[in-house]
Amino acid sequence: xxxxxxxxxxRHTRRRILDRGLEIASVEGLEGLTIGRLAAETGMSKxxxxxxxxxxxxxxxxxxxxxxxxxxxxxxxxxxxxxxGLPRLRAVCEAWVSYLERSPLPGGCFFTAVAxxxxxxxxxxxxxxxxxxxxxxxxxxxHVRRAVxxxxxxxxxxxxxxxxxxxxxxxxxxxxxxxxxxxxxSTYARRALHRLLGKPGHV
Amino acid sequence: xxxxxxxxxxRHTRRRILDRGLEIASVEGLEGLTIGRLAAETGMSKxxxxxxxxxxxxxxxxxxxxxxxxxxxxxxxxxxxxxxGLPRLRAVCEAWVSYLERSPLPGGCFFTAVAxxxxxxxxxxxxxxxxxxxxxxxxxxxHVRRAVxxxxxxxxxxxxxxxxxxxxxxxxxxxxxxxxxxxxxSTYARRALHRLLGKPGHV
DNA sequence: CCTACCGATCGGTAGG
DNA sequence: CCTACCGATCGGTAGG
Numbered sequence: 001x002x003x004x005x006x007x008x009x010x011r012h013t014r015r016r017i018l019d020r021g022l023e024i025a026s027v028e029g030l031e032g033l034t035i036g037r038l039a040a041e042t043g044m045s046k047x048x049x050x051x052x053x054x055x056x057x058x059x060x061x062x063x064x065x066x067x068x069x070x071x072x073x074x075x076x077x078x079x080x081x082x083x084x085g086l087p088r089l090r091a092v093c094e095a096w097v098s099y100l101e102r103s104p105l106p107g108g109c110f111f112t113a114v115a116x117x118x119x120x121x122x123x124x125x126x127x128x129x130x131x132x133x134x135x136x137x138x139x140x141x142x143h144v145r146r147a148v149x150x151x152x153x154x155x156x157x158x159x160x161x162x163x164x165x166x167x168x169x170x171x172x173x174x175x176x177x178x179x180x181x182x183x184x185x186s187t188y189a190r191r192a193l194h195r196l197l198g199k200p201g202h203v
Numbered sequence: 204x205x206x207x208x209x210x211x212x213x214r215h216t217r218r219r220i221l222d223r224g225l226e227i228a229s230v231e232g233l234e235g236l237t238i239g240r241l242a243a244e245t246g247m248s249k250x251x252x253x254x255x256x257x258x259x260x261x262x263x264x265x266x267x268x269x270x271x272x273x274x275x276x277x278x279x280x281x282x283x284x285x286x287x288g289l290p291r292l293r294a295v296c297e298a299w300v301s302y303l304e305r306s307p308l309p310g311g312c313f314f315t316a317v318a319x320x321x322x323x324x325x326x327x328x329x330x331x332x333x334x335x336x337x338x339x340x341x342x343x344x345x346h347v348r349r350a351v352x353x354x355x356x357x358x359x360x361x362x363x364x365x366x367x368x369x370x371x372x373x374x375x376x377x378x379x380x381x382x383x384x385x386x387x388x389s390t391y392a393r394r395a396l397h398r399l400l401g402k403p404g405h406v
Numbered sequence: 407c408c409t410a411c412c413g414a415t416c417g418g419t420a421g422g
Numbered sequence: 423c424c425t426a427c428c429g430a431t432c433g434g435t436a437g438g
Contacts, residue, residue, distance in 0.1 A: 176370075
């Protein structure tokens with residue numbers, strides 16, 4: 001029996017479980033993430049792992065939360081110093097491409113993976129993934145709209161179409177990198193972005 | 204005990220299993236496709252189902268083969284009467300969009316789903332999916348190259364970039380339709396294609 | 407946080 | 423093609 005841990009130690013253990021869980025889920029999906037494997041890889045018992053979350057579904061929701069925090073840190077946060085409008089939008093996209101290129105998670109983009117996994121299902125886990133997806137596209141729309149309103153993009157820009165094109169480029173980048181393991185993918189992605197956003201350094 | 208069946212009946216049973224298996228796998232993935240569920244939904248015993256394939260892996264490979272045949276029937280075959288070059292390429296893309304729009308499988312595009320599922324894994328199943336993916340992109344490249352050589356597309360067209368852009372549009376279409384359930388997706392996809400391929404009806 | 411369980415389900419086999 | 427199994431693993435619980 002392990003001795004009872006302090007609050008800070010408990011929180012640290014929870015983080016370790018979630019960080020490892022995010023890595024596993026990026027490869028195996030959120031259903032393929034099993035409590036038994038998570039226990040083995042953190043050196044705990046299954047009951048020890050489950051004690052932090054109660055149910056597998058709560059664990060899945062906590063992993064989604066963890067993924068959202070990592071994404072926020074890696075992409076939108078890195079663009080916050082750029083001037084609102086096209087420069088900010090470009091900075092966001094460059095941080096996004098760079099994140100997918102570096103691919104800190106072994107299975108590539110967590111949200112792309114679990115969106116595909118849960119697209120045919122329903123329930124709280126799907127809803128949580130969808131909520132993050134909506135939040136992110138809303139942020140992209142705001143950047144595009146701003147770029148239009150300050151005159152960096154043409155007045156007649158279709159904002160939703162623009163967001164679709166950005167998302168398409170990133171979905172393809174993740175697909176070509178992770179599935180096809182084609183390193184040229186980031187070149188293609190940057191060229192596609194260049195077509196949408198123009199030359200970096202110019203307005 | 205069921206009486207022994209004729210060869211034609213056996214083949215028919217195998218087809219029924221594979222058709223149902225493809226539907227299940229489009230939603231649950233190829234790992235989530237279980238022999239028990241497949242048996243229940245075809246009114247057979249697990250041993251009866253497994254007898255047709257031997258192992259789950261063989262079943263998975265047979266489902267991939269079935270999916271490839273369905274895709275070939277629905278997309279490239281429907282474009283074979285169009286003139287080689289840009290008209291053929293446009294016909295292929297229109298059949299592709301239409302296929303994703305109609306979405307005969309409950310989980311959307313089978314290959315998109317399983318590519319995401321297996322991108323972090325290795326083995327014969329991943330290899331089979333990758334082989335189909337390669338075959339299809341090779342066909343797309345041939346159409347693009349032909350469109351360039353007959354003068355329908357500019358001489359300096361980057362063929363691989365062009366294929367990347369087509370795939371990006373289709374991945375996004377499937378994502379927006381299946382995950383976001385956004386019916387406007389096909390409008391966005393067709394506009395993106397229009398930008399790449401020009402106005403249908405014109406060379 | 408552990409050990410020691412639970413019923414359900416997994417892929418697969420034996421034997422007919 | 424079936425019934426009747428097998429060991430392994432699933433999510434989860436009891437009790438400490």
